[in-house]
Amino acid sequence: MSVLSGKIWLEKLRRRWVFTAIVGNVLLALSLAVVTFALLRLRYSEALVGSLFVLAISLVVLFILSKRWQPAMHKITSFVDVTMPEVENSASLLLADPSLLSSLQRLQRERVNSILVQHKLPNEPFRQLRLPMLVLGISMLILVLLPRLAPDSTVAEASSMVSPQQADVVKEVVPVTISDYSISINPPAYTGKKTRQQAQFTLRVELGAAVSWKLETTKSINDLRFLWNDKETYTLRKLDASGQRWGFNKVLTKPGFYQVIIDGKKSDFYQVEIIPDQPVAIKIINPEQHSTIDFGQPQRVDLKVLLTDDYGISDAVIHATTASGKGEAVSFKTHKLNFSTAIKNQRSLDLRKQLGLAGLGMKAGDELYFFINATDNHGQQSRSDMYFVSIQDTAALMSMAGIDNGVNLVPEYFRSQRQIIIDTEKLLRERSTISDADFKKRSNELGIDQKMLRLRYGKFLGEEEETQIGGRGEGEEGHSADDGHDHGAQAEKPAYGDVQAIMDQYAHKHDQAEDATFFEPQLKAQLKATLNEMWSAELQLRTYDPQKALPFEYKALRLLKDLQQKSRAYVAKTVVKTTPLKAEKRLTGELAEIQLAAAVNKHLGNKDQSGDLRTSLSLLEGRKSGQAGNPADLTILRTTEQALVAAAAASPAKYLPALKAMKTVTRMWTSRSDISSEASIAERGINSLIGAAQAKPYKSGGSATELSKTYFNQLNRTSR
Known part of the structure; x- marks a missing residue:
């Protein structure tokens, strides 16, 4: 059998690989074009042109970057060697020059040729189409379901x-x-x-x-x-x-x-x-409304804002105000910052901006107040809430000012946290001049001091053991003679069958942490936060890393000082806009347009139509029950009809059916026709117009007055 037949078999297999690779690239490009068309048609009518452009570009990119559509013959022979063990890894002999082969290699070449000619072409190349076909199916599913998921496109x-x-x-x-x-x-x-x-x-x-x-x-x-x-x-x-x-x-x-x-x-x-055209909805995801940059943290604010509007957003600006100084020497400086993202009438925007506080001229102890002002393409403006960012001043934390006259909410020995910070900073300065063993010893001793402060702090929350904080104590668990509890030298033997007495003999009862009533709930929550910071600082000190302990120590001290006093409250500036005065009418003494208060009150009093509306309800109920319509009642019914006209003009979807029914009732009031259905519709509108009746104060009956007189007379008799 000619060796040429084996070469033709390999060439057919290579062409099959090329065909499936080309089809796979076309399917992937078509999937991308379908997804593009599904997204573009939500906003633009010429979505087909854009999708065809994407199809052409993706085809070019796939055929340039992908090498699957032009496999070499040595890859085909390697595939045959792997999938067909009977060729004994000798498929490459069919591509070799016969003059360079030995007699044994020629025999093996003839054997491989006869095997390939009798074997069908494998279907393995078609399996690489499964992934492109799956991607195309998902893209078609997106094309069908996306309009249903976005009906307002x-x-x-x-x-x-x-x-x-x-x-x-x-x-x-x-x-x-x-x-x-x-x-x-x-x-x-x-x-x-x-x-x-x-x-x-x-x-x-x-x-x-x-x-x-x-x-x-x-x-x-x-x-x-x-x-x-x-x-x-x-x-x-x-x-x-x-x-x-x-x-x-x-x-x-x-x-x-x-x-x-x-x-x-x-x-x-x-x-x-x-x-109506709704204003831009502003949602600030990051940062929180009140945030503090503690010692060791980068002095920047990562701002993340989500803006949404029903028709389009035209502009969004950050209005920032920095405050520096204290007391009467506080100075304010305003900044107007823009986002880096281009705003071109998008309906939804995810804006991000990093505010460098140092670039705004802020230093330790300063505060930043900012809000977002957004404008839609109709000119409506909306404004977010005010957000506050403060940089912690470590010098103010270490200062003793204000302690003697501040609000003393916590015990005196809590202020030893300041001494722990001083000792930690001193240890870091002397790190290069002391031995490693001395450094670890002093760091561990500071951790012990932090632990003692933390345990004292925990007693104010009812936490008398370290098990409440995050780990067990170093000593033996249980109680001792000096733990502050009256254990009793010798307990009397409980009576037989008294279960409670037996339990009291072996149980040691304490107040629960949540039952401690030294502080209010808000204050207790801040005390617990301080406890967590002390625990983290102790952990770093015990592991001989006082540099990482400093931020936790400073934050614990800040929380404690916040309990003593509040530094400053920011109040936004407000401007009262008054009606501009007309120069030509000043000092003329004209009072023609000024009404007396009594006349205004009388005019307002005539607007109360709840009595007529309730009367109309009773008339409609009587008409539904079979009573004849009295022509004298038409005046009240027409007054109710006018009230429904005014309500329907403001809210037609709610009151227009009731107005239609009321006009029918008024027109057929004196006839004997059945208008029960129209009366029911009118009643629903009238009830909605009246609304819930407000409770009014009333004078109490005479029983309480008689009782008070009897009590007073009895007192007079007793005194005599």
Whole structure:
């Protein structure tokens, strides 16, 4: 059999590897393009162009960086040697020059050739397509599920703008005279939305949207108007001389409702809902609102802020104020800092900035106050809370000033923490002049001093053993004669069967740590935090590393001094904006627009309509029970109707159904028709309008007065 057949078999196997490698690269590039298309279509309509560009770039990169699509023949022979043991690692002989082979190698070459020719091409190359196909399946799943997970995307909005059928269709009654109508909604520029069309009178538009109505009637009419909020009338303009095409334009800034009046005949109520533009939501993730930079920590603040807005963010600025000095010599300096991230009308921003306190001119003892001010593309500004960062002043901690006249919340011997810091710093300065054994001895002794201070501190929280702190004591566990408890020299033998007496004989009861009542809960929490810092300092001193113990020692001292007194409270500056005075009206003595307080109170008192609303509820209940409607009650019902008109103008979604029902009830009040369903709807709106009744003070009855008189008379008799 010719050796050429074996070479052809190897070449076919190499081509199979090349084919699967090319297909794998195409599948990976296609997966990346699909994911890109799924993400881009959430914000942009030309997502297909971007995804095709990504497909082309990824194909070029994959074919340049990947070497799988051009495998060498020696790799193919190595694969055959590994997967086919019968060739005995001799597949490479088929590629060698026959003149350079020995007789034994030629025989082996013929044997390998006959084996390969009889063997089918392996399917191993196709297995490398499993991963690209899995990636493509995941990308297709993202393409299908992402629009459902993000229903407020720009693409969904754009499609709803173009296709009115995709918008929420509200069932409404349209006058039969109107044959066709269309409403064009042009959102304001800050929303970034396109003009959309709809075929329903009920509106849900953005704040400041320009709305255009176009109506066609079945016949020529003389007058076509809109009645807005049951009080404002707008006349529509004729679009041609036939009197059948009418138009109207209006910029909507307030919610409400309207009706179409065709030659004096009113239509049903149509709701108008306004989508307000929310200000930028600011969330400061890092740092905490009150933070302190202790000794040994880097003097910087890693600021992390999350901004979100419904339409887009145009600007975000950090307003920082540094305070230095004490008492009346405090000086303030303001800074306006920008973020390094470019802000281009994004809806969500994750901003980070590192504030170098030294670059702001701060030193030990100074404080930083800052807040974030963000502006959306509509010009609305929002401001975060004030955040405080202070740099701990070690010199002030070591100072004795203020101890004699400060608020003494902790015992005197707690101030020995200052001496431990002094001794630790002295040990570090003398490190190079003393022996290693002496250094470790003095460090361990400082750890013992820290331990004694910590144990004294723990007694104020009811912790009498080290087991409460994080480890057991060095001595024997249990009690001794001088532990401060009355153990009793000899206990009497408990009575037979007295379980409590037997337990008291062997049990030693102490107060629990949480039952200690020396301090308030907030103070106790800070004392516990001090205990943790002392424990950490002791750990470093006992392991002969006083340099690492210093930050814990300073923080423990700071917590103790915070218990004694508070250094300074920051109050933001406020400016009272008064109404500007008009120079031409000063000193004229004109009092025409000034009303008396009595007249104002009388005017306000007339606005209380809760009595009429409750009366209307009782009238509606009587009408539902079968009573006949009295024409004299229509005055109260119309007053309630006007109250519902005002409420529906402010909140149409909540009160417009009740207003419709109330108008039906008023119109059919004196008839014998069944209006129970309309009355129930009106009652729900009236109850919502009344709200929860507030409790009012009332005068107590006479029983308590009689009792007090009897008690007083009895006292007089006793005194006599």
